[in-house]
Amino acid sequence: MTLPTRPDGGIDWENWLSKSLYGFSQAEVKQAATHERERCAKWHDAEAACLEENLDAKKWHMNAAAAIRIMGD
Numbered sequence: 001m002t003l004p005t006r007p008d009g010g011i012d013w014e015n016w017l018s019k020s021l022y023g024f025s026q027a028e029v030k031q032a033a034t035h036e037r038e039r040c041a042k043w044h045d046a047e048a049a050c051l052e053e054n055l056d057a058k059k060w061h062m063n064a065a066a067a068i069r070i071m072g073d
Contacts, residue, residue, distance in 0.1 A: 010071045013037055041068040 004012040013033035024032075044065035051058040 013071070037068050037071055041065040044068065 004015040006012045013036055014029055017029050017032045017036065042065075044061040048058045048061035048065065051061065
């Protein structure tokens with residue numbers, strides 16, 4: 001599955017969720033997108049916490065979590 005992207009290359013969470021949440025208000029879709037971004041960022045945080053020996057993978061997950069959180073700005 002390919003996620004829709006924004007002009008800056010980030011994932012367009014609202015566009016993606018609006019297709020899944022047809023019939024919901026714009027505010028509800030925006031709230032769901034915020035929740036989904038944070039859920040993904042927390043998953044990357046948890047992965048990074050488990051990777052003490054593999055520093056390259058840990059750094060990648062930490063950077064991914066940070067990038068996902070920035071997408072909401």
